[in-house]
Amino acid sequence: MRLLAEFFPEFTESLDKMDELYRDKRTIDEKTYQFICFALSIKARSKPCVLKHFQGALEAGATVKELAYILALVMREAAGADDCWTHDVLGDWKEIIAGNIKCDCQK
Numbered sequence: 001m002r003l004l005a006e007f008f009p010e011f012t013e014s015l016d017k018m019d020e021l022y023r024d025k026r027t028i029d030e031k032t033y034q035f036i037c038f039a040l041s042i043k044a045r046s047k048p049c050v051l052k053h054f055q056g057a058l059e060a061g062a063t064v065k066e067l068a069y070i071l072a073l074v075m076r077e078a079a080g081a082d083d084c085w086t087h088d089v090l091g092d093w094k095e096i097i098a099g100n101i102k103c104d105c106q107k
């Protein structure tokens with residue numbers, strides 16, 4: 001975001017306005033909001049956001065045990081999604097071995 005803030009400040013200002021809108025229109029409690037943001041930040045692999053929402057959840061009354069549960073839940077759901085995706089991609093493994101399926105990444 002530092003690069004955007006420097007060279008495209010209008011974009012980061014729009015994100016700030018969006019954050020204000022979420023805050024003003026929020027229909028869930030702060031702790032639930034922080035749990036959701038924490039989970040999404042983990043999945044998106046955003047270190048600054050993970051730290052921000054970990055701290056935000058603590059400030060909203062969450063315990064470290066609750067946050068560990070959210071972390072485990074994200075990891076479990078991600079593992080399931082990775083497993084399904086990988087099996088879909090490699091489902092025709094016999095055809096791949098036989099050379100009947102070409103990767104689009106090859107020239």
